[in-house]
Amino acid sequence: MKRALITGITGQDGAYLAELLLKKGYEVHGIKRRASLFNTDRIDHLYQDPHVENRRFILHYGDMCDASNLIGIVQSVQPDEVYNLAAQSHVKVSFEQPEYTANVDALGALRLLEAIRTLGLERKTRYYQASTSELYGLVQETPQTEKTPFYPRSPYACAKLYAYWITVNYREAYGMYACNGILFNHESPVRGETFVTRKITRSLARIALGLTNGLHLGNLNALRDWGHAKDYVEMQWLMLQQDAPEDFVIATGQQYSVRDFVNAAAAEIGLTLEWKGKDLDELGIAVAVDMDRFMQATGRRNGVACAIKPGDVVVRVDPRYFRPTEVETLLGDCTKATQRLGWRPRIGFGEMVAEMVREDLNLAMRDAVCTVAGFKSFSYNE
Ligand code: NDP
Numbered sequence: 292m293k294r295a296l297i298t299g300i301t302g303q304d305g306a307y308l309a310e311l312l313l314k315k316g317y318e319v320h321g322i323k324r325r326a327s328l329f330n331t332d333r334i335d336h337l338y339q340d341p342h343v344e345n346r347r348f349i350l351h352y353g354d355m356c357d358a359s360n361l362i363g364i365v366q367s368v369q370p371d372e373v374y375n376l377a378a379q380s381h382v383k384v385s386f387e388q389p390e391y392t393a394n395v396d397a398l399g400a401l402r403l404l405e406a407i408r409t410l411g412l413e414r415k416t417r418y419y420q421a422s423t424s425e426l427y428g429l430v431q432e433t434p435q436t437e438k439t440p441f442y443p444r445s446p447y448a449c450a451k452l453y454a455y456w457i458t459v460n461y462r463e464a465y466g467m468y469a470c471n472g473i474l475f476n477h478e479s480p481v482r483g484e485t486f487v488t489r490k491i492t493r494s495l496a497r498i499a500l501g502l503t504n505g506l507h508l509g510n511l512n513a514l515r516d517w518g519h520a521k522d523y524v525e526m527q528w529l530m531l532q533q534d535a536p537e538d539f540v541i542a543t544g545q546q547y548s549v550r551d552f553v554n555a556a557a558a559e560i561g562l563t564l565e566w567k568g569k570d571l572d573e574l575g576i577a578v579a580v581d582m583d584r585f586m587q588a589t590g591r592r593n594g595v596a597c598a599i600k601p602g603d604v605v606v607r608v609d610p611r612y613f614r615p616t617e618v619e620t621l622l623g624d625c626t627k628a629t630q631r632l633g634w635r636p637r638i639g640f641g642e643m644v645a646e647m648v649r650e651d652l653n654l655a656m657r658d659a660v661c662t663v664a665g666f667k668s669f670s671y672n673e
Pocket residue numbers: 298299300301302303304305322323324326330353354355356375376377378379380381395421422423424473474475476477478483
């Protein structure tokens with residue numbers, strides 16, 4: 292039985308990857324930070340009681356800032372494969388916590404690689420580094436491939452640049468099977484709530500059910516290549532199953548703006564928006580609500596009504612979500628992954644948006660029921 296160690300197992304990708312590896316028969320170990328709350332929502336369905344024998348899903352307390360802890364875990368697990376997914380992964384937050392971001396995202400990767408090397412596992416353990424399209428930053432060519440020069444535009448991207456190169460260096464210096472997946476944005480119903488896609492689907496669902504008032508966004512013109520996390524974790528696994536380690540771009544080759552994403556998500560709940568004004572004064576105003584579509588989206592549940600009326604301002608621009616240096620456009624070319632690994636994304640943009648809206652409507656309906664029953668429902672708007 293193969294043994295995998297996943298850092299960042301409580302995150303979006305960690306949860307999907309753990310599920311995939313368990314299905315493939317792996318024993319899956321994950322590193323989880325100690326927190327004052329459980330923080331295991333995304334992996335609760337995989338949980339196995341520690342008192343059960345022959346468990347295949349095992350969590351270890353750890354932190355990417357703690358080298359001795361990482362050495363101890365790698366020593367005890369003796370993994371065949373390590374997936375380094377842990378990161379302070381929010382680009383905007385990295386401007387507020389640049390040093391911490393560098394510690395976790397850059398030095399964290401080094402600590403893990405050093406743990407593998409100093410324990411003498413460099414010929415046994417294969418290593419995957421979660422690299423990112425943010426490395427391209429101020430893009431030098433479109434679409435971006437494995438050969439496109441990097442130009443990072445945030446403390447997050449600068450930290451990930453170090454992690455990218457230290458992975459290449461350990462491959463070349465020590466002959467390790469270590470590779471980078473340069474992944475473009477990938478989303479899902481369990482995407483963190485403060486990334487723009489999930490913020491949009493969650494907020495629109497809550498506005499439609501009268502749980503919150505409006506959606507405040509930053510740069511509506513930013514262009515991204517959005518894929519589905521489920522497709523992308525499969526590629527992370529595939530990259531570690533080859534004869535030789537290599538770096539790959541993972542993307543869909545399709546690009547949409549943040550405004551396009553809002554329109555697509557709104558359409559899922561029967562809402563048509565009209566965009567008025569410019570720059571900081573731009574507004575997304577409801578012009579029509581298709582009640583049948585709304586009822587269909589909410590599963591035709593009794594008592595559920597749409598709180599949005601034509602003329603309502605649904606979206607506003609708020610400069611607090613602007614970044615000091617923005618990545619305006621990203622579009623990936625995954626030809627190498629398609630030709631060499633036979634990989635191509637299966638879930639399209641429309642299907643992904645529909646799934647995210649459906650799941651967020653379900654969560655919002657649950658909150659609406661609780662609110663009616665007198666329980667308080669919180670609307671964090673970050
Ligand atoms: P998430 O933010 O959902 O998950 C990040 C994970 O890292 C969480 O499990 C988090 O733990 C953990 N983590 C954060 N800090 C530490 C630390 N100091 N020690 C240990 N664990 C820590 O990210 P995603 O799942 O979306 O992304 C996975 C990886 O892929 C990240 O490295 C990200 O930078 C990268 N990436 C993501 C892309 C995307 O579009 N999703 C695209 C390209 C790259 P906790 O739950 O406790 O916060």
